[in-house]
Amino acid sequence: MVEIDPTEHEIADLGPMLKDVDDPDELREMLELEEGGEDRAPVKTLIEDRLEKLEGDEEDVDPASVDLTDLTIAEIANMVRDVEDADVLEDLLEREKDGKDRKGAKSQIESRIESVTGGDEDETVEVEYVPPEEKYPELDHPTEDKRYVEGVSGETYRDMWVYCETQHGELLDVSKEMLGKARQMMDDYNADPDSDSSDDESTSSYGGDEDGNPEEVIAVVIGDDVEELAEQAVAYGADRAVFHDDDRLERFRHKPYTEIMCHMARDWDVEWRDYHEPRYTIFPATDNGRDLSALVQGELDSGLASDCSDLYIQDAMISNPAKTGTPGDSKEFDRILHMPRPDFSGFEYSTILCIDKPHRDFHPQGASVIPGTFDLQEPDEGREGEVVEHDIDLPEEWFMTEITDADQLEEGVDLTGYEVVVALGRGIGRDPTEGIELGVDLVDAFEDAELGLSRGVITASYQFGSHVEQYVAEERQIGESGQVVEPDLYIAAGISGAVQHTVGMEDSDTVISINTDADADIKDFSDYYIQGDLFEVLPRLTDALAEGDLAAAVQEASDD
Amino acid sequence: MSFDEDGHLERGKTPTVMNPNDKVALRAALQTKVRHGGSVDLASMGPPGYKEVLAEGMEDVYADDLYLFSDREMGAADTWATAMTVATGIDKMEETPDLIFAGFKTADGETGHTGPQTNWCLNINENLPDYPLITHVVAIDVDEDEGTVRVKRLVEGDVSEIETVEVDLPAFVVTDPEFEPSYRKAEHRLRYKDFREDARERAETAEDEVTVWNHEDLNLDPDFIGLDGSPTIVSGVDPIPKGEGAREATELTPDDEEGMEQVFEEMQPFAAGD
Numbered sequence: 001m002v003e004i005d006p007t008e009h010e011i012a013d014l015g016p017m018l019k020d021v022d023d024p025d026e027l028r029e030m031l032e033l034e035e036g037g038e039d040r041a042p043v044k045t046l047i048e049d050r051l052e053k054l055e056g057d058e059e060d061v062d063p064a065s066v067d068l069t070d071l072t073i074a075e076i077a078n079m080v081r082d083v084e085d086a087d088v089l090e091d092l093l094e095r096e097k098d099g100k101d102r103k104g105a106k107s108q109i110e111s112r113i114e115s116v117t118g119g120d121e122d123e124t125v126e127v128e129y130v131p132p133e134e135k136y137p138e139l140d141h142p143t144e145d146k147r148y149v150e151g152v153s154g155e156t157y158r159d160m161w162v163y164c165e166t167q168h169g170e171l172l173d174v175s176k177e178m179l180g181k182a183r184q185m186m187d188d189y190n191a192d193p194d195s196d197s198s199d200d201e202s203t204s205s206y207g208g209d210e211d212g213n214p215e216e217v218i219a220v221v222i223g224d225d226v227e228e229l230a231e232q233a234v235a236y237g238a239d240r241a242v243f244h245d246d247d248r249l250e251r252f253r254h255k256p257y258t259e260i261m262c263h264m265a266r267d268w269d270v271e272w273r274d275y276h277e278p279r280y281t282i283f284p285a286t287d288n289g290r291d292l293s294a295l296v297q298g299e300l301d302s303g304l305a306s307d308c309s310d311l312y313i314q315d316a317m318i319s320n321p322a323k324t325g326t327p328g329d330s331k332e333f334d335r336i337l338h339m340p341r342p343d344f345s346g347f348e349y350s351t352i353l354c355i356d357k358p359h360r361d362f363h364p365q366g367a368s369v370i371p372g373t374f375d376l377q378e379p380d381e382g383r384e385g386e387v388v389e390h391d392i393d394l395p396e397e398w399f400m401t402e403i404t405d406a407d408q409l410e411e412g413v414d415l416t417g418y419e420v421v422v423a424l425g426r427g428i429g430r431d432p433t434e435g436i437e438l439g440v441d442l443v444d445a446f447e448d449a450e451l452g453l454s455r456g457v458i459t460a461s462y463q464f465g466s467h468v469e470q471y472v473a474e475e476r477q478i479g480e481s482g483q484v485v486e487p488d489l490y491i492a493a494g495i496s497g498a499v500q501h502t503v504g505m506e507d508s509d510t511v512i513s514i515n516t517d518a519d520a521d522i523k524d525f526s527d528y529y530i531q532g533d534l535f536e537v538l539p540r541l542t543d544a545l546a547e548g549d550l551a552a553a554v555q556e557a558s559d560d
Numbered sequence: 561m562s563f564d565e566d567g568h569l570e571r572g573k574t575p576t577v578m579n580p581n582d583k584v585a586l587r588a589a590l591q592t593k594v595r596h597g598g599s600v601d602l603a604s605m606g607p608p609g610y611k612e613v614l615a616e617g618m619e620d621v622y623a624d625d626l627y628l629f630s631d632r633e634m635g636a637a638d639t640w641a642t643a644m645t646v647a648t649g650i651d652k653m654e655e656t657p658d659l660i661f662a663g664f665k666t667a668d669g670e671t672g673h674t675g676p677q678t679n680w681c682l683n684i685n686e687n688l689p690d691y692p693l694i695t696h697v698v699a700i701d702v703d704e705d706e707g708t709v710r711v712k713r714l715v716e717g718d719v720s721e722i723e724t725v726e727v728d729l730p731a732f733v734v735t736d737p738e739f740e741p742s743y744r745k746a747e748h749r750l751r752y753k754d755f756r757e758d759a760r761e762r763a764e765t766a767e768d769e770v771t772v773w774n775h776e777d778l779n780l781d782p783d784f785i786g787l788d789g790s791p792t793i794v795s796g797v798d799p800i801p802k803g804e805g806a807r808e809a810t811e812l813t814p815d816d817e818e819g820m821e822q823v824f825e826e827m828q829p830f831a832a833g834d
Binding site: 168290303540545 | 580638639640643671672673676677679680681690692693694695696710714715716717718719720721722723724725726727728737738775776779780781782783787788790791792793794795796797798799806807809810811812813814819820822823824826827828830831832833
């Protein structure tokens with residue numbers, strides 16, 4: 001029940017009385033009473049004005065007078081962000097201490113005081129370490145007991161480590177590509193910062209580590225009889241190549257490979273490895289390389305981005321409170337490996353960063369890179385570098401999985417080397433079987449052509465007629481996870497043009513695209529863009545080729 | 561024998577659709593259940609809406625128990641934080657699984673890391689046996705008498721290979737998208753039919769039967785899961801810049817005779833001979 005029933009008072013009395021009412025709900029109730037009773041317009045205006053004044057105030061709390069016990073910690077954090085006056089903040093802090101005395105609220109106000117008064121030499125406020133038992137008293141805290149979390153902080157990290165995958169006694173091409181890229185990044189990194197001319201997406205110059213000493217590229221080679229490959233790794237750009245030989249390591253095996261690489265990177269006691277862990281680790285995004293990257297980074301208590309399409313090292317300004325420890329604050333993290341990778345859609349890329357948080361380091365910063373992303377550099381046989389053998393005992397229980405057999409897969413259809421490639425995408429979805437037939441017909445109308453497919457056709461669950469099923473196989477896929485082709489003529493029918501596809505065809509001489517969409521991304525990779533239905537256009541092209549005479553006749557006619 | 565299926569549906573933008581890579585893992589689990597008996601449990605981490613996905617998965621593979629690890633604190637997890645959550649969930653299950661199946665990747669551009677990292681989290685958990693990891697599996701065969709599992713796995717490199725790998729149970733299997741189940745015996749096909757009927761009956765109530773565990777049930781520190789426990793963050797999303805292959809297209813429609821003629825002229829030099 002309200003204290004004042006407006007219907008019992010004259011309008012002249014109500015004005016001063018309303019000034020003492022501070023509860024919006026009470027005012028609303030008064031408004032209802034008035035509406036249900038006398039319903040005087042000036043009285044309603046009076047009450048509404050008072051209501052507006054109160055509610056308007058609420059959005060704009062006055063830090064000097066607000067009752068802190070009404071506010072959540074988050075609201076306090078938001079409020080103090082706009083307060084510049086240290087005295088007001090000090091007063092707030094006192095009032096919080098007298099009131100609810102919440103740790104979170106106090107630290108918000110304190111850190112704001114620190115930042116308006118300049119703090120000590122402008123240093124970022126250290127986030128106080130609160131042991132989990134205090135922070136979450138309702139839990140038993142098994143996480144710290146489990147060895148999942150190494151939980152080190154403020155350790156030393158140096159160098160860029162590159163895992164060089166091998167196959168049949170040779171370095172994979174992607175291993176050489178990564179070494180070239182790592183060399184280039186670390187050369188830029190070690191360069192004199194004053195001469196830094198790096199742009200948005202290249203590595204900044206730091207003049208070496210924090211003490212000005214250059215950081216190295218370390219190659220890791222694991223296998224059977226791989227010393228020679230370690231020497232090659234130096235020629236491709238490593239300053240130092242460490243290798244582990246064992247005849248049981250001829251083929252990749254998850255457990256021993258992971259244990260060996262982690263021992264090299266974290267536990268190995270050698271004179272040159274005078275740091276806790278590597279600063280960066282780079283892996284190939286192959287089947288085995290991706291697995292190893294996940295296991296090694298997990299064991300080293302850090303993170304990684306997979307399938308990267310570029311890499312560069314720069315400072316990063318981060319405002320994510322999971323990393324800065326303080327909501328609302330931005331903090332600059334230096335020497336951060338930027339890892340752009342295409343999204344699933346293929347039309348955007350996300351840049352992933354692996355960043356320390358307060359009281360827990362996330363180093364090494366790890367990445368895996370798509371084979372073929374970086375240029376394969378010529379080896380420099382004269383390059384100097386050290387080859388180091390790593391030798392520890394490998395217990396038998398690391399070899400629980402036994403590889404009993406290994407066969408090379410049939411290479412299948414090789415789409416490279418043809419004059420013409422006709423590629424089909426999801427545009428065939430209306431009638432997939434007919435779509436394939438039309439594609440094959442056009443292929444047959446050329447002298448030297450093959451049929452390719454986009455990833456979309458292979459992953460779609462289309463039902464195909466049995467006579468065309470043989471054409472629908474992963475071996476015909478063009479793009480990032482398929483084949484890379486550069487024919488004289490590339491015909492893309494019903495393909496939207498995600499980057500995963502275009503990396504496999506963009507070097508073709510002439511590209512003709514057919515798409516019902518007026519603005520598919522493939523247009524930017526096409527010389528001719530026919531906006532039309534492939535079910536109509538493909539047969540026309542096939543007929544025109546088959547009846548070359550007719551086309552020639554048409555041409556004669558149009559020449560006239 | 562009890563089998564666990566690890567559905568890895570985290571980070572999904574479309575929570576009501578099961579990621580095709582996980583369906584592959586489900587098929588591998590089902591094949592094992594049909595051929596060798598035992599039970600299949602499905603587990604996933606995700607928002608409460610994923611119950612629906614688990615229920616759908618139950619119908620697909622005739623799963624027994626369903627588990628969802630779901631909590632605000634688990635949100636925005638990267639693969640590391642996800643792996644820790646899922647591994648802790650498996651630890652809490654009543655029966656320790658003999659075989660754990662995981663899909664290769666999520667549908668929205670995840671990384672292929674969650675399976676291996678979950679395996680790694682499990683293997684340093686002293687309450688659980690060691691699970692040897694086998695990835696990129698395209699075929700699987702369990703020998704109950706020997707207590708072994710034999711798989712074929714794909715290995716890509718400069719040339720692609722297929723390996724045959726044998727290991728003692730228990731084991732952790734990450735399926736490749738190319739995995740194909742096989743049911744050779746009539747007895748298997750009959751059992752398959754029985755499961756299907758049973759699953760149909762349970763389908764209606766499946767969503768209500770999902771066991772949901774939050775971080776307190778799993779006894780996980782919020783600092784070590786979700787966004788707070790993730791080493792990596794996404795700093796920005798940008799359109800892919802146009803590559804070197806970008807060019808200016810001549811645009812035309814099929815009615816444009818002159819334009820089509822130009823296209824034909826480009827093609828004609830490569831036409832098949834007489």
